[in-house]
Amino acid sequence: MGASNMGKLPKVELHRHLEGAVRPATILDLFRKNCGMFIDESVESILPKVQITGADRSLADFLAKFEFFMPCLRSSEDITRITREAIEDCAAEGIVYVELRFSPVFIKGLTGLSYVEAVESVLQGAQAVDSGPIVNFIVIIPQPAGEKAGWDSVRLARDYMSDGITGVDIADDTRVLGLEEYVRPLAWARANGLGVTVHAGESEGPESVRVAVERLGATRIGHGVRALEDQSVVTLLSEKGVLLEVCPTSNVHTGVVAYIDEHPLPELVRRGVAVCINTDDPGISGITLGGEYEIAHRIMGLSESEIVRTNLEAIEAAFAEEQQRARVRSILEAL
């Protein structure tokens, strides 16, 4: 397997936001259909509004892209469509197992759909794809929304566990409310069999990773790269076998890491932290998972076998049924 084969390698994606995985062509189509806007514009002309360009280097730049295009999503059909397309895109990237994450609280606020309608629209999108990766879903609690939104989200996730919602996450601007706000709903989620992953150690420092693991019981951390700033947190991750869902290009696009060749992924591997490689928001970042593997290999110097091992670590930490895990493991081990 050479570097050029990264595209073909079977992949596990644990950290991909549905709302950040919308195709630019679909955004344009929905703006035309729902808002009568951009009728005469091409996809190329709206790209700078919906995708990160070289000049964008902050969380604010990143969030501005979301704010621009989110209003194009209006209906249950729109949510179903972006879900179906996101899964089709995963299939095209050679992804054999994916966890797509989305926020019913956010979708409700955006479209006026109820929580139940938001979830069922997403699930219908998955049902519309005949072949492709094994798909599970993670319900996101938007961090600034508070404990009540946390409870609404975890109860909703539990209600749809048999339909493939297997975990919960806390995301969004993590500086507004402390993670402690969500200790009780996440304890309830764990007690009910849901997996817990939390965005931490991205805009916030290593202490946020410690809180996510020790207080919220997260077995995975979204990003977590700033754990490296505190050796005791690195030790905690290793001891507990917590997996970091590392998203290299996303970290550069939000300004967590200045340049891709300074990304701490190789350092995390060297220090024995379990990691996997992810896209985060492939629509906004204009990336694919295969492209991230190429970066990890060619720029960061991870060997091919190290990259294969990240996939094996990912499926072990996946919020999946044992049968699904075994199926994916057999594909990965056949390499």
Ligand SMILES: [Zn+2]
């Ligand atoms: Zn994320």
